Amino acid sequence: xxxxxxxxxREHGYVFxxxxxxxxxxxxxxxxxxxxxxxxxxxxxVEVIVLGxxxxxxxxxxxxxxxxxxxxxxxxxxxxxxxxxxxxARVVSLRDKRRSGASS
Numbered sequence: 001x002x003x004x005x006x007x008x009x010r011e012h013g014y015v016f017x018x019x020x021x022x023x024x025x026x027x028x029x030x031x032x033x034x035x036x037x038x039x040x041x042x043x044x045x046v047e048v049i050v051l052g053x054x055x056x057x058x059x060x061x062x063x064x065x066x067x068x069x070x071x072x073x074x075x076x077x078x079x080x081x082x083x084x085x086x087x088x089a090r091v092v093s094l095r096d097k098r099r100s101g102a103s104s
Contacts (some may be wrong), residue, residue: 002038009044018078020084022052032064040072041057048078049087090099 008015027035050061058080065076081087 002042005046006042007045009046010033013045015044015046016049016094018049018051018087018091019044020051020087021057027060027064036071038062038069039068039074039076043072043074045075046077047091048076049090050078050080051084051087052082082097 005015005017048061048065050058053061061078061080065078067074068074079090081090
């Protein structure tokens with residue numbers, strides 16, 4: 001997954017990632033460690049939209065993204081949404097802001 005993020009980042013200069021956590025649990029400790037290490041070695045910019053996170057998972061994701069930002073060189077910006085429609089609308093809005101910023 002991380003290598004795919006890197007491929008998209010190299011092609012476009014940024015990444016939008018929607019994480020649907022409605023059916024799943026939190027990332028395990030080993031997966032968090034590997035993911036944080038990867039981001040430390042690969043400075044990329046990612047807009048993460050998390051779909052369906054409960055309060056506990058929101059806290060874990062926020063702590064993880066802050067740790068990646070503090071310890072690494074990647075920029076992870078996280079937003080939480082309740083529906084798939086809201087997630088897709090958020091991506092469209094973020095993409096439009098980037099495109100208008102790039103042309104200014």
